Amino acid sequence: DSGVTQTPKHLITATGQRVTLRCSPRSGDLSVYWYQQSLDQGLQFLIQYYNGEERAKGNILERFSAQQFPDLHSELNLSSLELGDSALYFCASSLTISTYNEQFFGPGTRLTVL
Amino acid sequence: DAKTTQPTSMDCAEGRAANLPCNHSTISGNEYVYWYRQIHSQGPQYIIHGLKNNETNEMASLIITEDRKSSTLILPHATLRDTAVYYCIVSDGANNLFFGTGTRLTVIP
Numbered sequence: 001d002s003g004v005t006q007t008p009k010h011l012i013t014a015t016g017q018r019v020t021l022r023c024s025p026r027s028g029d030l031s032v033y034w035y036q037q038s039l040d041q042g043l044q045f046l047i048q049y050y051n052g053e054e055r056a057k058g059n060i061l062e063r064f065s066a067q068q069f070p071d072l073h074s075e076l077n078l079s080s081l082e083l084g085d086s087a088l089y090f091c092a093s094s095l096t097i098s099t100y101n102e103q104f105f106g107p108g109t110r111l112t113v114l
Numbered sequence: 115d116a117k118t119t120q121p122t123s124m125d126c127a128e129g130r131a132a133n134l135p136c137n138h139s140t141i142s143g144n145e146y147v148y149w150y151r152q153i154h155s156q157g158p159q160y161i162i163h164g165l166k167n168n169e170t171n172e173m174a175s176l177i178i179t180e181d182r183k184s185s186t187l188i189l190p191h192a193t194l195r196d197t198a199v200y201y202c203i204v205s206d207g208a209n210n211l212f213f214g215t216g217t218r219l220t221v222i223p
Contacts, residue, residue, distance in 0.1 A: 002157065033210070043158065043201075043213040056210050090157050100146065100207035105157030 003027065004106035006091050012112045018079040021109045025072055025093030031055070032074040033094070033103060034066055038087035049074055050097040081113045117141070118202045123218040126196075132189040134217050136202030139183040145206045147178060149187045150213070151198040158201065158213070161187065192221045 003026035013019055025032050034046040036059075045058035049068035060066075063081075068074040078085060088110050092103040119137040126132040138147060149161040162169055162176045164185075169176045175188040189196055201216040 002159075004157070042215055043152075045210045045212070048210060058210060088155060092157070098207040100205075102148075102160035102163070103158075103211065105159065108155065108157055110155075 002104040002106060004091060004093050004104050006089075006106035006109050008109060009107065010110050010112075012114065013081060014114055015081055015083060017081050017113075018077065019081065019111065021076040021078070021089050021091075021111075023074045023076070023091030023093075023106060025074070025091075026104050029093035029095050029104070030072065031094045031097055031101075032068055032072070033092040034060075034074070034076050035090040035092065035105075036087050037090065037108075038084075041087075043090070046076070055097055078111070083113050086111055086113045117145075117204045117212065118214055120200075120202050120214070120217045122215070123220070125220050125222055126189075126192045128194060128221050128223050129191055132192040132196065132219055132221070134187040134189075134200050134202075134219065135184065136187070137184045138202070138204045141182050141204050142206065145204045147176065147182075147185050148203040148205060148211065149174070149176065150201045150203065150211075151196075152201070152216070153195075153198040161200075192219075194221050194223065197221045 005024045030051045037043045046060040048056040066076045088108045092105045094101040148163040150158040152158045178185045199216040
């Protein structure tokens with residue numbers, strides 16, 4: 001158990017819909033990262049937040065957005081969903097902003113878009 | 115983005131040492147070498163990292179060549195639970211981790 005929690009574990013929805021994935025970081029960790037893992041793309045970094053502020057962006061689509069709240073939990077919002085958005089979405093947390101610190105990954109949310 | 119090269123897959127007999135190689139010939143002086151693994155579809159798990167000295171922890175050892183252009187992750191006594199995809203990553207701490215495709219290690223009974 002990494003100490004990072006993600007909800008829900010599974011999500012099934014239809015194309016065009018909007019969903020919100022939630023992540024609670026390990027106690028004391030200030031950085032939250034979101035990753036997408038699909039069969040054909042591997043594990044892709046999406047976005048990083050540190051203490052409530054966006055710090056880095058990766059391959060995140062404009063239809064996707066995220067935020068980190070004052071209690072440090074984070075949400076990833078996916079809108080206008082397409083079939084290709086079906087994937088595992090992982091959240092990770094680390095102590096500081098630097099990736100020198102190890103990242104602790106949650107169990108993931110499996111999103112299926114029908 | 116790919117800064118590392120790893121074999122696609124490897125097998126290892128249970129109880130034997132698993133040696134996973136990684137080439138990172140373009141590594142720069144301030145970049146660390148990290149290893150993570152992902153068991154089935156679980157979240158990746160940190161294993162170890164190092165800069166230039168060899169490192170050991172309760173999970174594994176990391177051997178980095180003197181020129182830092184390659185490294186080897188050693189699992190001293192592989193078990194069936196070590197079957198996973200192992201990712202070798204280089205990072206300068208400022209940029210986010212690029213996982214690549216990793217090495218699929220299969221531990222055989």
